[in-house]
Amino acid sequence: VDLSVSWLGLTMANPLYNASGVMCRSVTELEQVRHSAAGAVISKSCTLQPRDGNPEPRYHATALGSINSMGLPNAGYAYYRDYARSYPYAQGKPLFLSISGMTLEDNLSMLADLASSALPCIPEVNLSCPNLPGKPQLGYDPDACAITLAEISRIYSGPFGVKLPPYFDPVHFSQMADLLNEFVGLRFVTCINSIGNGLVIDPDTESVVIKPKDGLGGLGGSYVLPTALANVREFARLLHGKHVVGCGGINSGREAFMHILAGATAVQIGTCLYEEGEGAFARILDELRALMLQKGYRCLDDFRGKLKTL
Numbered sequence: 001v002d003l004s005v006s007w008l009g010l011t012m013a014n015p016l017y018n019a020s021g022v023m024c025r026s027v028t029e030l031e032q033v034r035h036s037a038a039g040a041v042i043s044k045s046c047t048l049q050p051r052d053g054n055p056e057p058r059y060h061a062t063a064l065g066s067i068n069s070m071g072l073p074n075a076g077y078a079y080y081r082d083y084a085r086s087y088p089y090a091q092g093k094p095l096f097l098s099i100s101g102m103t104l105e106d107n108l109s110m111l112a113d114l115a116s117s118a119l120p121c122i123p124e125v126n127l128s129c130p131n132l133p134g135k136p137q138l139g140y141d142p143d144a145c146a147i148t149l150a151e152i153s154r155i156y157s158g159p160f161g162v163k164l165p166p167y168f169d170p171v172h173f174s175q176m177a178d179l180l181n182e183f184v185g186l187r188f189v190t191c192i193n194s195i196g197n198g199l200v201i202d203p204d205t206e207s208v209v210i211k212p213k214d215g216l217g218g219l220g221g222s223y224v225l226p227t228a229l230a231n232v233r234e235f236a237r238l239l240h241g242k243h244v245v246g247c248g249g250i251n252s253g254r255e256a257f258m259h260i261l262a263g264a265t266a267v268q269i270g271t272c273l274y275e276e277g278e279g280a281f282a283r284i285l286d287e288l289r290a291l292m293l294q295k296g297y298r299c300l301d302d303f304r305g306k307l308k309t310l
């Protein structure tokens, strides 16, 4: 069984890597992912300056997934750019850098610096951080997205992608796809970021479980799987000549298989990785391999995007 993925002029031994935000804030964590069975590495969304993020508790897991309102805690752009400078690309695991500037100017200055560094790492521009109190996320503002993507395309000539929030209406899928199809440098979209502003309640303590935003936070894990699959399938259908990376609700080979069946080129693991640790990569790959063997598939292209309808 061949799990390899060739895209963006590179080849990954397998389609799995971490979701930005999980096991990727420090070099120690990034190296943990790089030394794991993961096929690639992505860094925590970074801002120009380092950030402590929101007050704790800001992450909580339940049997069905997770809720977080981290608030973009990160070591600052230069820290991740320096990691990208020393990264051993020749070992065959691509590095993605998640960029999430507080302003358009910050996004542009990070990407301009990245362009001038001529490093083979690939930016994933986060249009969807839901946890900055008072700041609406770009992904739900098509006009702001259009401006951001136009400006990025002017200063960054290499391949890049965007991390999208979940959409819930066919009009929004087609509106965003029409916009994204305008940008040839935009090579992939990652669907989905957490489902924003959920509320988890503990009836025993009669309290919310995270401190920021009076308990509101982005949902991940099993809670979001059907929404993630819908976004992967719709954007895979609507985008021309671009890849979709699947993210959301992957706990085993079965969900990884579903995401790829829906059209995903590669898949990211978030909540499950946070809860289980880096062993999740090898386990999920074994499960995916077994499922493919059972079904008689020899490679991912044998079933990618071939979800049946009734």
Ligand SMILES: O=C(O)c1[nH]c(=O)[nH]c(=O)c1Cl
Pocket (backbone or CB within 6 Å): 021, 045, 068, 069, 070, 071, 072, 073, 100, 126, 128, 129, 130, 131, 193, 194, 218
């Ligand atoms: O609060 C966060 O740091 C965060 N949390 C998320 O669930 N998605 C994001 O893109 C970010 Cl940037």
